Amino acid sequence: MLSGKDVMAAAQTGTGKTAGFTLPLLQRLAAKPRTGKGPRALILAPTRELAAQVHDSVNLYSRYVPTKSAVVFGGVKINPQMMKLRKGLDVLVATPGRLLDLYQQNAVRFDEIEILVLDEADRMLDMGFIRDIRKILAMLPAKRQNLLFSATFSSEIRTLAQGLLDNPVQVEVAARNTTAEKVKQSVYPVDQSQKTALLSKLVRDNAWEQVLVFTRTKHGANRLTQKLEKDGITAAAIHGNKSQGARTRALANFKAGEVRVLVATDIAARGLDIKQLPQVVNFELPNVPEDYV
Incomplete structure (x- = not known):
């Protein structure tokens, strides 16, 4: 260069x-x-x-x-x-x-x-x-x-x-489609109708305090956020239909620990820098493998 x-x-x-x-x-x-x-x-x-x-x-x-x-x-x-x-x-x-x-x-x-x-x-x-x-x-x-x-x-x-x-x-810089070596990965087979309940249970039972959740669609992100809030879990959504102010606040609150779960579309969250993020959940399979890894 x-x-x-x-x-x-x-x-x-x-x-x-x-x-x-x-x-x-x-x-x-x-x-x-x-x-x-x-x-x-x-x-x-x-x-x-x-x-x-x-x-x-x-x-x-x-x-x-x-x-x-x-x-x-x-x-x-x-x-x-x-x-x-x-x-x-x-x-x-x-x-x-x-x-x-x-x-x-x-x-x-x-x-x-x-x-x-x-x-x-x-x-x-x-x-x-x-x-x-x-x-x-x-x-x-x-x-x-x-x-x-x-x-x-x-x-x-x-x-x-x-x-x-x-x-x-x-x-x-790195081989294509590879995950970081130190990331522990788990898969949970579950019916579509039970996915939100399982996510809420995982967050509560494991005392997860900072979870980034990926969804495919903006509507899906909003719907999941509302359901988590009803379950007593603080959550915020971030996607292209949100105003810049709302997106900035959601991310800042998540980084500060004021929101436990940040629900995002893969496009909105691509490249976000969140230090030492402990948990990431792919609520739905991404459209392309690179968005998972």
């Missing part, structure tokens, strides 16, 4: 990839002072939570270097984001939809972009962002460094990479 080469990397969440691309990115930018107001590095992420998390890392790692950064995503008012962009910055972390909204309102320019990072590229494709990504790519300077990070090297990712990357260095 420091030499300016394009990179295509397969890395699961939790492998340190954010630091892996942020530190050399900041080193490259720090070596050459900013001359304009436009961002010099653009990091695209699929969800608001992941974008905010990446921006937190950028802030942490750039504490002692003179670089400015901002994060923009939907679900919140656009005007404060426009004001931040007008002040000038080096690194912009964004979700594709909000970035295009800002561009259409002439709030952001791309002519100074030197480095592009696509984080969780496979998830962006799963969420239908390919059109938005292609629109953004068409607006960027032709001469730039491109970094693509994905949990897998699927055929769709390789197709995207062919049109984006120039003779990239390929890196695979």
